[in-house]
Amino acid sequence: MSNVPDNLRYRDSHEWIAASDNPAAVGITDHAQHELTDVVFVDLPQVGRKVSAGEQVAVIESVKAASDIYSPVSGEITEVNSALTNDPATVNTDPYLNGWLFKIKLSNPAELEALMTPDAYRAHIG
Amino acid sequence: MRGVSDSENLQRSPLHPVHLELGARMVPFAGWEMPVQYSGIVDEHKAVRERVGVFDISHMGQFIVSGHGAEAFLNRALTNDISKLAPGQGQYTLMLNEAGGVIDDLIGYRTSEREFFLVVNASMIREDWDHLQKLITPDDAVQMANASAHVGGLAIQGPASRAVFAHVFASDGATYPERNTIQFGSTSGGMMWLCGTGYTGEEGFEFFMPASEAEAWFRKIIDAVKAEGGVVCGLGARDTLRLEMGYPLNGNDLAPTRTPLQSGLAFFVDLDKEEFVGRDALVKQKAEGLPDKLTAFRMVGTAPPPRPHYTVFWNGKQVAEIASGTLSPSLGKGIGMAYLPLAASKPGTPIEIEIRGRRFPAETCKKPFYAKPASTPPS
Numbered sequence: 278m279s280n281v282p283d284n285l286r287y288r289d290s291h292e293w294i295a296a297s298d299n300p301a302a303v304g305i306t307d308h309a310q311h312e313l314t315d316v317v318f319v320d321l322p323q324v325g326r327k328v329s330a331g332e333q334v335a336v337i338e339s340v341k342a343a344s345d346i347y348s349p350v351s352g353e354i355t356e357v358n359s360a361l362t363n364d365p366a367t368v369n370t371d372p373y374l375n376g377w378l379f380k381i382k383l384s385n386p387a388e389l390e391a392l393m394t395p396d397a398y399r400a401h402i403g
Numbered sequence: 404m405r406g407v408s409d410s411e412n413l414q415r416s417p418l419h420p421v422h423l424e425l426g427a428r429m430v431p432f433a434g435w436e437m438p439v440q441y442s443g444i445v446d447e448h449k450a451v452r453e454r455v456g457v458f459d460i461s462h463m464g465q466f467i468v469s470g471h472g473a474e475a476f477l478n479r480a481l482t483n484d485i486s487k488l489a490p491g492q493g494q495y496t497l498m499l500n501e502a503g504g505v506i507d508d509l510i511g512y513r514t515s516e517r518e519f520f521l522v523v524n525a526s527m528i529r530e531d532w533d534h535l536q537k538l539i540t541p542d543d544a545v546q547m548a549n550a551s552a553h554v555g556g557l558a559i560q561g562p563a564s565r566a567v568f569a570h571v572f573a574s575d576g577a578t579y580p581e582r583n584t585i586q587f588g589s590t591s592g593g594m595m596w597l598c599g600t601g602y603t604g605e606e607g608f609e610f611f612m613p614a615s616e617a618e619a620w621f622r623k624i625i626d627a628v629k630a631e632g633g634v635v636c637g638l639g640a641r642d643t644l645r646l647e648m649g650y651p652l653n654g655n656d657l658a659p660t661r662t663p664l665q666s667g668l669a670f671f672v673d674l675d676k677e678e679f680v681g682r683d684a685l686v687k688q689k690a691e692g693l694p695d696k697l698t699a700f701r702m703v704g705t706a707p708p709p710r711p712h713y714t715v716f717w718n719g720k721q722v723a724e725i726a727s728g729t730l731s732p733s734l735g736k737g738i739g740m741a742y743l744p745l746a747a748s749k750p751g752t753p754i755e756i757e758i759r760g761r762r763f764p765a766e767t768c769k770k771p772f773y774a775k776p777a778s779t780p781p782s
Contacts, residue, residue: 312428314443317730318707320759336759338707340444340730341639362705 279308279402282373286389287398288349293373296389300355300380305337305346307372308402313339316368321357322379328354330388335378337368348381350388356380416461417555417614418621425635433526433654435462438637447640448732451603455561455633457624458641464528464551465596465611466535469518472544477519479679480538481511482663482672488513493520493583493598495671497663498531499681503688504659505666507531508651510600512585520585520596522611524653538680555617557624560607560644563631568608570627571620580608602641604648604771643729646738649699649770655711656697656726656740662688665742666697667770697726698748699770702737702756706763709739709756716755716762717747725756731772737765738772 281287286296291309295302310316320336328334328348335346357379361367368376383389393401413436416422422429427438438459440447450456468477477485483496493512500506507527512520523531528551539545559567568579580586580599587596594613601607612620625635642652651657651666662685663672672685702709709728714721728739739756747754750769755762 314440315445320707336707338730340643340708340732341439343707343710 279306279311280373281306281308281395281399281402283395285373285395286349286392287395287401288347288392289401290347291402292346292349294349294381294389294392296392299386300352300382301350302377302380303349304372304377305368306398306402310369310372310376313337313344314369315339316365319361319365319368319378321359321361322354324354324357326354327384328352328381330385330391337365346378349392350381350383350385352381352384354379355382414462416459417617418459418461421618421621422459427635427637430638432638433462433524435525437462439639440637441635444637444639444643445732447634447636448643450632450634451561451605451636451640451644452733453562455559455563455567455607455628455631456636456640457567457621457628457633458558458560458636458638459621460556460558460609461554461614461617462525463556464523464525464531464549465554465556466521466523466532467514467518467548467550468521468535468545469548470543470545471517472542473517473519473546474513476539476543476545477511478676480535481509482679482681483511484673484676485511485513485519490515491584491586493585493600497668497671498534499663499679499685500659501681501684502659503662503664503681503684505653505657505661505663506534506659508653508657508668510598512596512598514585514587514596520587522598522600522609526654553614554611555614555620556609556611557617557621558601558603558607558609558641559624559628560601560603560605560636561633562606563633564605564607566631567624567627567633570630571623602650603644604650604773604775605644640732642727643732646727646729646740647731647733647771647773649740649772651697651740652727661697661742664688665693665695693745695723695742695744696748697740698743698767699738699740699750699772700754700756700765700767701731701734701739701772703753703764703766706737706756706765707758708737709758709765714757715741715743716757717743717752722747722754728756733773739765743767 285293318338430439708730715723723741752767
């Protein structure tokens with residue numbers, strides 16, 4: 278069973294956001310890291326980049342494929358997890374804490390309401 | 404992240420139910436729905452390098468070519484000299500078009516004086532068959548049978564392959580198939596072809612059996628592989644293992660528009676044979692010089708893994724696209740192959756790979772990418 282923490286919100290494309298913070302950390306879910314397996318490279322966005330909800334902002338590469346990562350909300354990238362450059366597998370081993378990808382300053386916090394609750398995401402990944 | 408799944412119109416291996424039972428991730432490959440991985444590509448890859456792994460290769464095709472004229476016919480259809488094979492021996496060989504381009508790469512075995520067993524790529528079964536059929540003339544005295552749909556296959560690869568063989572075949576009295584040999588026989592599990600071949604650079608063997616017997620063999624082999632500390636492997640690890648050795652994959656590294664001389668496979672082309680399809684084009688190309696050559700490269704420094712179709716730059720100019728590329732699990736570095744101009748193909752030549760709009764440094768290198776560490780002598 279995948280771990281789906283209760284304090285986060287989720288996008289149907291398997292990103293999570295720490296919805297109670299602003300700027301908020303964003304990462305991929307335990308389910309997503311399990312599906313990808315073997316994360317070998319993470320391409321992170323530029324700090325300062327302004328993005329819209331649903332925009333492709335990062336790329337996570339496994340041995341087999343490159344997968345696009347989408348921003349769950351609109352806002353400005355304030356920080357990226359540069360530790361992943363040397364240790365991308367942290368996304369596999371610790372997806373909700375040390376495996377965060379970037380932090381985003383929300384420009385429209387109301388967008389959080391459109392994201393999945395933990396229960397909705399649990400149902401989504403069945 | 405987004406997943407893709409389209410299992411419509413795909414053929415299934417006789418081992419399909421076992422793959423699902425084992426939790427394999429199934430993907431479309433060469434018209435088949437096949438397992439890309441079970442526990443993970445890196446884990447499976449390392450198991451084969453260090454212990455042993457078993458792969459489903461039921462998607463591959465098998466032709467049986469027999470008759471008085473079989474040897475002469477195959478020598479006209481294929482690049483290597485099949486007349487050199489004694490019964491029980493096999494060779495890597497190529498099927499070319501008239502322009503010298505590669506239709507398929509395959510293994511040809513002589514199973515008896517007048518019978519040959521060909522193992523061809525899954526995606527090319529129909530095309531290879533049609534091509535060979537067209538080459539047969541009424542004078543040839545050749546019969547061909549396509550066993551592909553009725554045959555399952557397994558590859559056991561890794562340093563513990565012999566131990567796995569001993570577990571499974573000890574009671575049948577079969578002997579381990581040495582490199583490039585084939586044995587045809589029947590055992591308690593039915594008839595089979597046992598081949599000393601593989602696609603990983605490790606010791607190992609492949610064997611083909613009636614599709615109806617495949618599941619029972621697979622389960623027996625899985626037990627033996629696990630007893631030897633190995634795992635079940637998918638096509639993902641098969642691809643990283645073969646690429647670390649610099650082995651070409653048809654469709655990626657071999658193409659109807661490129662000759663085996665360009666692909667670095669001249670060793671498997673016998674130009675001393677008087678006649679074979681594509682020979683004239685190869686002789687001409689050899690005299691005129693190669694326009695490009697399949698060249699190995701590795702990424703320098705931190706970079707995303709190189710992947711097929713990424714653009715390759717040399718001296719600031721766009722010169723090629725990647726044929727095969729991946730992260731090498733053994734080396735932890737990006738590796739790949741591309742058809743580069745001869746002047747750029749010398750090992751150590753700096754090149755660049757464009758990935759998502761940025762250029763990353765790489766350099767050409769020798770094959771294989773991975774060499775087995777020398778074993779420590781006993782003290």
